[in-house]
Amino acid sequence: MTASDYLDLFIKALLLAGIYAAMAVGMTVIYGVMKIVNLAHAGFLMLGAYFAYELYERFHIDPVLGAVLALPAFFLFGIGVHAVLIRWLPKSDTPTLASLLLMFGFWLVLQNLGYLIWGNEESSILMPRTFASLHIGEITIPKVSLIVFGAAVISLIVLQIIFNRSWFGRAMRSLIQNPYAAQIVGVDDRRTSRLSFGLGTAFAGFAGALLSMLYSFNPDFGRPFLLRSFVIIVLGGLESVSGVALGAVVLALLETFSVQVLPASYQPAISFALLVLVLLVMPKGIAGLLQRKRRVA
Amino acid sequence: MPLNRSMRLLLPWLLFALLLALPLTDPSSNTVRLLFTTAVWIISSIAWNLLGGLTGQVSFGFAVFYGLGAYTTALMINSGRNPFFAFLGGMGIAVLASFLVGLPTFRLRGPYFAIATIGVGEATRVIMNNLDITGGASGYRIIERTPFRQLEHYYTAVIVVAIALAVSALVVHSKFGLALRAIKQDQEAAADLGVDPYISKLWVHAIAAGLTGIAGGIYARYHAFIYPGDVFAFPTSISILLMPVIGGIGTVWGPVLGGVIFGMVEETLTVKFPNTHLLLYGLLLILIILFEPDGLVGLLRRLSALIKARRSREDSGSNGTDEVLRRRSRVEGR
Numbered sequence: 057m058t059a060s061d062y063l064d065l066f067i068k069a070l071l072l073a074g075i076y077a078a079m080a081v082g083m084t085v086i087y088g089v090m091k092i093v094n095l096a097h098a099g100f101l102m103l104g105a106y107f108a109y110e111l112y113e114r115f116h117i118d119p120v121l122g123a124v125l126a127l128p129a130f131f132l133f134g135i136g137v138h139a140v141l142i143r144w145l146p147k148s149d150t151p152t153l154a155s156l157l158l159m160f161g162f163w164l165v166l167q168n169l170g171y172l173i174w175g176n177e178e179s180s181i182l183m184p185r186t187f188a189s190l191h192i193g194e195i196t197i198p199k200v201s202l203i204v205f206g207a208a209v210i211s212l213i214v215l216q217i218i219f220n221r222s223w224f225g226r227a228m229r230s231l232i233q234n235p236y237a238a239q240i241v242g243v244d245d246r247r248t249s250r251l252s253f254g255l256g257t258a259f260a261g262f263a264g265a266l267l268s269m270l271y272s273f274n275p276d277f278g279r280p281f282l283l284r285s286f287v288i289i290v291l292g293g294l295e296s297v298s299g300v301a302l303g304a305v306v307l308a309l310l311e312t313f314s315v316q317v318l319p320a321s322y323q324p325a326i327s328f329a330l331l332v333l334v335l336l337v338m339p340k341g342i343a344g345l346l347q348r349k350r351r352v353a
Numbered sequence: 354m355p356l357n358r359s360m361r362l363l364l365p366w367l368l369f370a371l372l373l374a375l376p377l378t379d380p381s382s383n384t385v386r387l388l389f390t391t392a393v394w395i396i397s398s399i400a401w402n403l404l405g406g407l408t409g410q411v412s413f414g415f416a417v418f419y420g421l422g423a424y425t426t427a428l429m430i431n432s433g434r435n436p437f438f439a440f441l442g443g444m445g446i447a448v449l450a451s452f453l454v455g456l457p458t459f460r461l462r463g464p465y466f467a468i469a470t471i472g473v474g475e476a477t478r479v480i481m482n483n484l485d486i487t488g489g490a491s492g493y494r495i496i497e498r499t500p501f502r503q504l505e506h507y508y509t510a511v512i513v514v515a516i517a518l519a520v521s522a523l524v525v526h527s528k529f530g531l532a533l534r535a536i537k538q539d540q541e542a543a544a545d546l547g548v549d550p551y552i553s554k555l556w557v558h559a560i561a562a563g564l565t566g567i568a569g570g571i572y573a574r575y576h577a578f579i580y581p582g583d584v585f586a587f588p589t590s591i592s593i594l595l596m597p598v599i600g601g602i603g604t605v606w607g608p609v610l611g612g613v614i615f616g617m618v619e620e621t622l623t624v625k626f627p628n629t630h631l632l633l634y635g636l637l638l639i640l641i642i643l644f645e646p647d648g649l650v651g652l653l654r655r656l657s658a659l660i661k662a663r664r665s666r667e668d669s670g671s672n673g674t675d676e677v678l679r680r681r682s683r684v685e686g687r
Contacts, residue, residue: 093464093467093468141639141643150462150463151463151464152463152464153409153411153463153464153467154642154646155464156464156467157411157598157638157642158638158639158642160638161634161635161636161638161642162639164631164634164635164638165632165635165636167631167635168629168630168631168635169632171629171632172632280475282468282471283471283472286468286472287472290465321482321483322483324475324476324479325479325480328469328472328476329476331469331472332457332458
């Protein structure tokens with residue numbers, strides 16, 4: 057391989073990392089604030105993809121605009137899901153099995169509703185620009201990846217601003233850091249939880265719509281991305297957008313460069329291998345890491 | 354309790370005898386197949402419950418052991434070994450795999466463990482899809498020299514169900530089972546009392562994996578053709594998880610009940626709605642988590658408590674309501 061090949065792969069990995077970060081950040085927000093491991097995230101990603109697909113097929117709305125429209129639509133959807141399902145779960149400082157199984161059941165429902173509506177064949181959004189690419193010297197970059205990357209990065213910056221500058225963002229962060237202290241200083245726990253779930257769902261729908269431009273999809277679309285999201289959370293920690301971005305870059309680099317060593321069909325195993333590796337290096341897993349952080353703070 | 358003690362002791366034996374005597378009625382091969390399939394599901398349901406229900410470690414990766422059991426059995430039968438010896442081989446490999454899986458993943462708690470097991474399942478399926486000696490994704494065929502006798506398969510499955518139930522009952526009522534339940538309730542407290550959560554989880558994982566491996570082997574021998582998209586598939590893991598949750602996790606009979614319902618419904622639903630039968634289970638799962646975390650067994654208990662309360666109210670008055678309140682608070686306290 058020549059140097060430009062490496063550069064090519066490196067750029068591809070970075071572009072992939074953008075969408076990975078946007079995809080994982082929704083799960084992170086929900087986990088951080090509510091301590092719920094949102095397995096239905098995979099279902100939200102899938103719905104996001106079909107959301108963009110339907111808008112494109114029926115109304116010829118550009119998927120990029122579709123992804124932006126997915127934000128408010130999925131925000132409301134998330135609020136609804138929270139009102140119908142999540143609200144009834146007992147509150148807890150640690151993730152409970154009840155919440156895990158509940159979200160898993162909801163994922164099954166979403167996935168199979170997807171099968172009912174769209175069948176099990178692969179769909180994809182094909183546009184003139186799908187196969188267009190940009191040539192810079194010896195490097196070629198698919199235009200779609202570039203657009204998706206841009207959209208993902210902008211959304212992450214907006215999220216970071218919300219986190220740092222708004223009352224709601226600070227309320228979320230305070231709940232992530234210490235739910236009791238947050239409530240003592242007047243953070244409305246219920247309202248913030250509801251809005252965070254909406255926000256997490258909105259990002260999942262947004263990321264799903266972006267992914268629909270890159271890959272073909274079926275109602276089982278979200279599953280491989282669920283594990284990736286989780287690996288990114290494990291790698292990057294729970295409390296910041298930049299951590300998630302870092303985790304996404306590591307995973308994307310590994311996935312992209314592993315093709316040099318391993319057959320491409322083994323690629324789905326990479327995220328798991330990475331997970332195991334991280335666990336062996338940090339034997340106590342996330343809990344241990346968090347405790348260490350807390351002790352330092 | 355709905356049944357008095359002697360009935361509770363007798364009932365499993367009656368059921369077992371009934372299932373063994375069933376072929377005397379000369380059932381159709383479809384009925385036997387249905388019962389066989391249900392029995393195989395029940396074995397893995399009981400196995401999952403030991404780890405998921407009793408110990409509180411939800412695994413989405415039991416298809417790994419099911420599939421490894423199936424493939425090991427298939428390879429051993431094809432190399433001329435006795436099928437029953439091959440089942441034991443399947444069990445052995447599944448147990449070995451359980452340690453391989455458990456050593457890293459049990460460093461994680463609760464939901465983290467659960468998600469990691471999704472990864473284990475995916476990774477294993479990918480590897481099996483690319484493994485040459487088993488034909489990769491296109492599957493593997495078992496060739497047996499002896500003619501196919503359906504009832505032999507049926508009896509094997511029923512007897513293994515009985516063994517699995519016995520193992521499950523032994524674990525539940527042993528000191529080890531007590532330790533597992535302590536881990537489920539509060540891992541730190543259990544560790545303070547001298548239980549090693551990590552080692553205990555590894556062992557119960559091994560027992561559960563072994564049983565699931567046998568189930569996979571029995572399945573493989575019956576179908577004579579297996580492929581990773583079936584035995585290693587994520588939906589297989591889901592099915593193994595759903596049965597005990599629907600039936601009632603942590604109880605001895607819950608997984609059996611769940612397995613019976615799942616096996617029966619699955620056969621009819623999969624044919625009519627190949628893609629959407631899981632929709633029903635998803636809804637059921639949501640309802641169970643929100644309203645009756647102890648599953649169908651919990652529901653039955655609650656009903657029988659209500660009936661008892663009504664009866665004793667008719668007899669004497671206030672005693673019965675106390676009983677209901679006590680029971681309800683116990684159920685909700687979980």
